[in-house]
Amino acid sequence: MNMIVQKFGGTSVGSAARMKDVAKLINDGKKKIVVLSAMSGTTNTLVEIADYLYKKNPVSANEVINTLEHKYADVIDGLYNSAEYKQKATDAVKVHFDTLRNLSKNNFFTVFEEKIVLSQGEQMSTAMMNLYLQESGVKSNLLPALDYMRIDKNEEPDTAYIREHIHKELEKVPADTVIYITQGYICRNAYNEIDNLKRGGSDYSASLIGAAIEASEIQIWTDIDGMHNNDPRFVEGTSPVSTLHFEEAAELAYFGAKILHPTCILPAKLGNIPVRLLNTMDPSAPGTLISNKITQHKIEAVAAKDNITAIKIKSGRMLLAYGFLRKVFDCFEAYKTSIDMITTSEVGVSVTIDNTKHLDDIVNELKKFGTVTIENNMVIICVVGDMNCANVGFQAKIVNALKDIPVRMISYGGSNYNVSFLVGASDKKRALEALSRDLF
Ligand code: ADP
Ligand code: ASP
Ligand code: MG
Numbered sequence: 001m002n003m004i005v006q007k008f009g010g011t012s013v014g015s016a017a018r019m020k021d022v023a024k025l026i027n028d029g030k031k032k033i034v035v036l037s038a039m040s041g042t043t044n045t046l047v048e049i050a051d052y053l054y055k056k057n058p059v060s061a062n063e064v065i066n067t068l069e070h071k072y073a074d075v076i077d078g079l080y081n082s083a084e085y086k087q088k089a090t091d092a093v094k095v096h097f098d099t100l101r102n103l104s105k106n107n108f109f110t111v112f113e114e115k116i117v118l119s120q121g122e123q124m125s126t127a128m129m130n131l132y133l134q135e136s137g138v139k140s141n142l143l144p145a146l147d148y149m150r151i152d153k154n155e156e157p158d159t160a161y162i163r164e165h166i167h168k169e170l171e172k173v174p175a176d177t178v179i180y181i182t183q184g185y186i187c188r189n190a191y192n193e194i195d196n197l198k199r200g201g202s203d204y205s206a207s208l209i210g211a212a213i214e215a216s217e218i219q220i221w222t223d224i225d226g227m228h229n230n231d232p233r234f235v236e237g238t239s240p241v242s243t244l245h246f247e248e249a250a251e252l253a254y255f256g257a258k259i260l261h262p263t264c265i266l267p268a269k270l271g272n273i274p275v276r277l278l279n280t281m282d283p284s285a286p287g288t289l290i291s292n293k294i295t296q297h298k299i300e301a302v303a304a305k306d307n308i309t310a311i312k313i314k315s316g317r318m319l320l321a322y323g324f325l326r327k328v329f330d331c332f333e334a335y336k337t338s339i340d341m342i343t344t345s346e347v348g349v350s351v352t353i354d355n356t357k358h359l360d361d362i363v364n365e366l367k368k369f370g371t372v373t374i375e376n377n378m379v380i381i382c383v384v385g386d387m388n389c390a391n392v393g394f395q396a397k398i399v400n401a402l403k404d405i406p407v408r409m410i411s412y413g414g415s416n417y418n419v420s421f422l423v424g425a426s427d428k429k430r431a432l433e434a435l436s437r438d439l440f
Helices: 016-026 042-054 058-079 083-105 111-118 120-135 159-172 202-212 246-254 265-270 324-334 359-366 394-401 425-439
Strands: 004-008 032-036 140-143 179-183 186-188 194-196 217-222 243-245 275-279 288-291 299-314 339-344 348-353 371-385 409-412 418-424
Touching (some): 032 120, 042 058, 042 111, 111 194, 120 140, 120 179, 246 299, 299 425, 359 371, 394 418
Parallel strands (some): 217 275, 243 288
Antiparallel strands (some): 186 194, 299 371, 339 348, 371 418
16 A cells, blocks of 8 residues: 555653644645554553552552543643534543543452553544544544454464454545554454553554555654664764664664664564654654665664573583583473573573563573573673674674673674674663764
């Protein structure tokens, strides 16, 4: 379909004024799908409400619900011109606050109810934007994500289902619709229950939708002018990267560049649909274009992934005899724990994981093969760019930048796009700064 998908994150729709800016931006007469996150702060507040309900504290949950409702009343007041639309928006939002209050009356609260709570934010922001556009005379309609977005039993997107059902939903709305507004983040699972694509998942929604409709471009609009060459939350003086290859962007997203959800690049890459990262606060800035083109000989950016645990399995006897790695990997597979980094030697193997839910069980299994040591609170520093081995010299430059920092693991060769290092959390900022200083 010759449409673009535009996704706006929480800050981009975080107030009445911001919503008006987004409405102006999207209203260019071109047919498009607009994916919205919840207003900034809302999903965190919904998590807080769910926490109180888990702890059987409906009084505190209701206090938080009331405060959130007041905030929405203020936004509605600032957003619409007419009493008619203020009333329409108040009614639309009330449905969701009623849902929250009803859930707080139950004397049980499980993951099932929690996911219903978490789904309310995107439903409210999209209802409000849709009404605002309609009040402004724009031909806008809602595409309910819960009717087409779906994950399967393995919590992976059910792409065939999504493709079929989004087309059905597109056909249901009036043919003269110019802007289709839909919810990011929320979906149904294989049991038809309300579920979500994990925190930050609206980016993933946008790329799944883009792939499903074979969009001409997927735009991720946020509060910064594209992918920066280092994490702006830790390093001063970072600057935007103008172009990235899909693989480079995927590595950066997976290894901590919060601007993109870790899995958001894959659907776009598979469909060869360019992804553009743009800034709602500065719409004319060029941003970052992610496509299948690589800039040769260039180190593009650095990212860091926190809360990493390193596990070393060491043994004196021919540890790496054939079949050994399979046994080690089987332990992780049995507990559905994915490995981020791996390095080997004749006497041992080190791996890193970020999900420690089954760490004790995994360690107990691994102890059958040798001495196991664990180090918590580590960080993976990932340097991304054209790292084809023919580009002699980039490793030396990177290693030299880190010359004063204790490095626990080094990994290169898994792809032509990254070199990764494991360092202690206390060295993270220093390592990121050193890399920026020497590489950019
Ligand atoms: P949204 O709510 O629009 O999804 P996010 O907060 O999820 O926005 O992502 C944008 C933020 O990502 C930026 O404000 C910035 O602080 C952070 N960020 C982390 N690493 C990078 C990076 N390499 N480039 C740009 N932004 C980054
Ligand atoms: N609202 C969700 C979150 O805050 C999804 C998103 O913003 O991408 O995580
Ligand atoms: Mg985000």
